[in-house]
Amino acid sequence: MPRVPGQVDAAKTEAILEAALALFSEKGAAVSMEAIARQAGVSRQTLYNRFPSKTEIGRALAARRSDAISAPLRSGGDPETVLTAMAAGLLEKICGGDGRASMRGVALMSPHTPDIARAIYDAGPAEGLRRLAVWLAEQDAAKTLSVPDPHAAAEMFAGMTLGHGHLRGVLGVPHPAFDIQARARETARRFIRAFAP
The missing domain is CATH 1.10.357.10 (Tetracycline Repressor, domain 2)
Incomplete structure (x- = not known):
């Protein structure tokens, strides 16, 4: 079922948070937003739409x-x-x-x-x-x-x-x-x- 425009995909948000948790734990602040997006399997735009920093x-x-x-x-x-x-x-x-x-x-x-x-x-x-x-x-x-x-x-x-x-x-x-x-x-x-x- 397609999402309604503007609706947030909770699974993607969770994937971002889990990727960030793993990368922050391993590398601290040196991790890039691009690396978080890559590990979460989402686009950079999706990442920045949910978390600008x-x-x-x-x-x-x-x-x-x-x-x-x-x-x-x-x-x-x-x-x-x-x-x-x-x-x-x-x-x-x-x-x-x-x-x-x-x-x-x-x-x-x-x-x-x-x-x-x-x-x-x-x-x-x-x-x-x-x-x-x-x-x-x-x-x-x-x-x-x-x-x-x-x-x-x-x-x-x-x-x-x-x-x-x-x-x-x-x-x-x-x-x-x-x-x-x-x-x-x-x-x-x-x-x-x-x-x-």
């Missing part, structure tokens, strides 16, 4: 990851269920192979293209922290948790969850084997105890 691609990749990680915050579940799911998502996305490669790619590009690094941080980790802080403020208002400073608590939760995960990822050091679900549950329970009403 590498900054926009980086922003889209980070937003996609942030949306996936913060999805439990929109579930309406109890705090332990929500925080366990969010911790598991963080561990899977950040400590998994793709996450480690992504962090190395951003670390490689940040000194040379700080605008891309900032766009990635703002659309990804910073947005995830903002969403978690809003959710924690809602829990404080509902008296399910006592969180006087939701922004600080959001950073604490991320730190508790990841430990040295970010550092190992950037350095390319393997993570010791661990049970993601067990660690996510333990993190959520300890965090809830710390912020019990």
